[in-house]
Amino acid sequence: MTSVPSPEVLRAPLVVEFPFTRSLGPVQSAFLTGLRERTVLGVRTGDGRTLVPPVEYDPVTAEEIRDLVEVATTGTVTTWAWNHAPRRGQPLDTPFAWVLVRLDGADTALLHALDVPGPDAVRTGMRVRVRWAAERVGAITDIACFEAYDGEAAEPGSAPHTGVFDDPVTGIVAAARLDYTYSPGRAQSAYINALSERRTVGERCPSCRKVYVPPRGACPTCGVATAERVEVGPRGTVTTYCIVNIKAKNLDIEVPYVYAHIALDGADLALHARIAGIPYDEVRMGLRVEPVWTEGGRYPDHYRPTGEPDADYDTYKELV
């Protein structure tokens, strides 16, 4: 055991990005295609209300609804909030009001942005109209925003519509990006810091005495904190493995290669790593291996055979 002071807490940027690709049902398809054509559609419920934006099921009765109507591109603000500091992805990059707008002919309100010079220029009940985006693709952002409008309802008020357009939009790609600063916590920070010094440390459970590597700060069997740091390895034994035949995107390793579970000497949990320095079809359970660091690497690039005789099955069978 080594007594180590609290490690420097590690931090790294973590970006999660996903272009969610979603298909549209008939009602959503008609609505979003309509926006592309500067037409706003709603849907009529069984009790005669017009929902804008439209949904496929009545929110009260859950009845399927399909009767589309065209509503006006003018409407009334039902509530608002002044956003003096727009955030990434929001409709306008200058200060604006969030508004719920009930379009003329609709019974429900649509959320969007209102472009006005300041909070004194907004009030509940004010008249607004759609400002269309210059380029429209069939998305809610085809409405660039709303703008003040001093006038009567723009036609039509609530006219039946087939929902049929040429070249209907049948799906959307909803791009999303979230930025994080990831911090792995005390136990894993210590593990990563030690790796950069070409050492592998685990933590021993005070109750069952098992050594976990990589350590996660807790013993999953006993449910207690692990704190006693233990240096393990550097050598270990292949407990099981697989042969990878499909090249991963952006991975600069020739296939086939071997990915293995390796029980480092002194550890009670196998970690996983790539095996190299031996033909892929000669890797076997019990093979003795050691880590290989590349120049400046903060973690082992792979493990290679040590040349020792294979470990006896009984010495690692609990770790398979």
Place this chain on the structure above:
Amino acid sequence: MAPHDQPQVAVVAFGQSDHLRTTDELSEVEMLMPVLHEVLAATGLKTSDIGFTCSGSSDYLAGRAFSFTMALDGVGAWPPISESHVETDGAWALYEAWVKLRTGEADTALVYSYGKSSPGSVRDVLTRQLDPYYVAPLWPDSVALAALQAQALIDAGETDEPALAAVASRSRTAAATNPHAQLRGAVEQGEYAVRPLRTGDCPPVGDGAAAVVLATGNRARELCERPAWIRGIDHRIEAHGLGVRDLTDSPSTRLAAERAGLFERPVDTAELHAPFTSQEVVLRRALRLADDVTVNPSGGALAANPMMAAGLIRIGEAAARIHRGASDRAVAHATSGPCLQQNLVAVLEGEARA
């Protein structure tokens, strides 16, 4: 099993972490584990004694898939335990555990939840729970949506900015005696965050965890001197379209409260999960709280709002008041989603004292 044969379920222990702006030095499991140990120690139970375990958290806060599986290490999940998870506030995990105990399949349950908002920007993260077709592409953040609701209340004459400031002040003054709270005592109402909400109307962003132990019948009496019996619990949801709803009202809260039996007799305490001051105005009306009800003596979510745990904490705080004899009948409320979209109501009671 007929309802009258179903065992009565009580909260027998509650624990929570200190809620902090950041906990970089701790992983989720490191943050959670002391809280788990606290409730187990309070009941004398070991992990292996627990019949059912249920947790609440969200991968979107962590930015990592299946992040809750790491937290399971803190429970002692090997050999395998009977376990479940909800991807929302732990109050809903408690509901699932309550159902499990009512069926008679277990007589004790451990419920926990946790959230670290510090790694990301929670205002942006929460946009990912919105309708992906019509709303999420506009990235309306959680404060903006709450501000729309606040303006609707002001327009309806239900509140005004000074009244909202009074809610903020009362909550954080109450939190002065809550050692776990993140914001305690006088806090500036501050500048507008999104008008009409000022920073003082908004909850702090922070990291934290909570846990409770549930038990049935006589098992509860063995584990706790004065169990907080869950007399009723129910959860309901609004239409997902914000413009379909009347934002000044919360019919889902009222219906859940009715089904939980809230309106049968008065309560003395209410722990309301109202992250924004304006939401307390909505909830007080929906729950028909009398003026003499003590609301959020813990400080509520305005004093500490660890995502995914703040709702469970409301149940825990209400139960803890019953445990120590400060309340006889309490209501706890938890919410999730924009503008009080989903609402859970639990009615808790202590037995008459000699």
